[in-house]
Amino acid sequence: MKNIVIGSGPAGRLASLQLGKLDEEVILIEKNHIAGTCLNEGCMVICALTDITKFIDSNNRFNNHGFIKSQLDISYKKIVEKIIETQEKLRELNQMENELVGNTIIYGEASIEGDSVKVNNESYNYDNLLIATGARPFIPDVKGSEYGLTNKDILKIDDVPEKLNIIGGGIIACEIANIYSTLGSEVNVIARSKFLKEIGENAKKYVLKHILQDISIYEDTEVSEISKDRVITDKNEELEGTPFFATGRTPNSEIAEGFVELNQDKTIKVNEMMQTNRSNVYAAGDVTGGWQLTPVARMEGITAARNMAGYPNKVSYSCIPQTLSLNMEVSFVEDENSTCNDEDKSTIGIPGIAGPHSFWNILTGDTGYTEVEFDAKNNKINRINEISPSSPSDVAYLSYLMREGYNLDDYGDFLEVHPSTDSNYKIIKNMWL
Structure with a gap:
């Protein structure tokens, strides 16, 4: 097999698609669902829920203006059912897209054995290999951390939590806070340093005043212990509510340990061509760290694919929106x-x-x-x-x-x-x- 891609998230899926369009032979291996975190646990789930909260926000606004009188009855269970139904349709489309350019898709957990990849007790040799295994939620070493939810649990919970403690101060924490606050949760956000450091101070002030006005923000606050229904901070504050970790991502790089060089944070080390220290082994997407964004993962995957196919090019990270x-x-x-x-x-x-x-x-x-x-x-x-x-x-x-x-x-x-x-x-x- 000329090219094997492990992982079908944005990086691996777009790399496989690019290779197929270049008439390259490709096997795409996926452990769970095609399209990775973005469709199945991340961006698309957030977008789906935010569509609902925008509707709720507009309904409340129009009611306050007095020209619409309506009372909403929201079923979280039904929302989840329809998200899953939509995901299934999109998975079919994503699989069809890759198969239409001649790629073979295999579902199973892969392992790397030198110049071959093993999956479902079958071994496949490769000329070029791309590791695009993504990342998973980072869980800090805190007593009781096993009680904390993450983005992987959004479609598993039965109903909107009455009270929610979001641990983290970045983009994911902000989006989760907006969703569940609008759906009716009493939300606390506990940030280890400052909340929303990614945006300018004036923009942050606007967000807090006009969009997240019903949310309590605790900055420069560490979590010392959590339980199923409360969080204890380093300031001895006890905050009631379900704990939710939005504390960053950790790479799924275990498959590459001892095979290619890793960075200190366990991400896979690559150059501008998305090439590892092995000349015919590439890596792209969240497993390489850096900008953990879907468009960036796509860009990295396409860059890797073109290099694998013999069309040299380099990735650039300037001015990322x-x-x-x-x-x-x-x-x-x-x-x-x-x-x-x-x-x-x-x-x-x-x-x-x-x-x-x-x-x-x-x-x-x-x-x-x-x-x-x-x-x-x-x-x-x-x-x-x-x-x-x-x-x-x-x-x-x-x-x-x-x-x-x-x-x-x-x-x-x-x-x-x-x-x-x-x-x-x-x-x-x-x-x-």
Whole structure:
């Protein structure tokens, strides 16, 4: 077999698809379900639940405005049933997509034995191997940690917890807090350092005031012990509620131990071509650490596949766009390679504007917020934080222009779609240029 790919998450699935399109022979091996964490336990589950919470939020808003009178009866059990039903349909499509380019898919747990891979008691030799085994929730060493839920349990619980203690202060913690608070849980978030360090301070203030206003945040707080129905902090506070870990990810790299070189944190060490210390063995996605985002995993998988097929290319991580899936999306991007000095930085921030999914927010003054930081000396964008219904697509396209090094003068001919809630164009075209 010329190419074997272990793991069918975003990295492995897209790598296999790319190899198949290049007329390469491929076996794709998956331990559980095709499409990995994203579809089965992660992003898509969050998106599905957030669609529900957006509807609840809109219903509450319209009721408060007085032109709709309705009372919702939410069935968490039925929501879970329909998510699973949708996942099954998407798995079929993802499998069909790979098979249509001639790839063979094998379900089973793989092990690496030198120049071959063993699965279901069968051994397959390879010319090139891609390890894309992903990651799993990191569980901190805390007394009672076995009682904590993770994202893997969202579709297993019977109902919305009455009280929920989310341990962690990053993106996953924020999204989980938004979902269950909107569904009716009393939510605490316990952050070891600061909450939402990923976004700017003004954007964070907006999120806490307008989106997560019913959530209690405990910053600079460690968890010393948990039980089934409470969390004890290092400040001797006892917080009632089901514990939920959103404390990061740990790589599923055990399959590669002693075979390829690992980093200190047990992620697989790769170069810019996604190549390990073995020239014909590659790794991509969350198992390599770094940016643990679905689009990045796809990019890494495609990069690895092209190199495996003899088309040399390298991966680049500049200006990676990110989004918080909340009742109103929060998207952000930063040029980490900017050499701009503080004295050359200039920031403009304005409230969001009326548009699709935001018109009725004008009455309550929570239309969102957009902030753009400029490099005044080099006439470029350094950073964007946007809170608006259109922010995921707005920031994705602007991140591309940032990545390509466009000068701000190049934005002069940009023509926006109307109506839109995109305030970036207003800041860049009308307030900066």
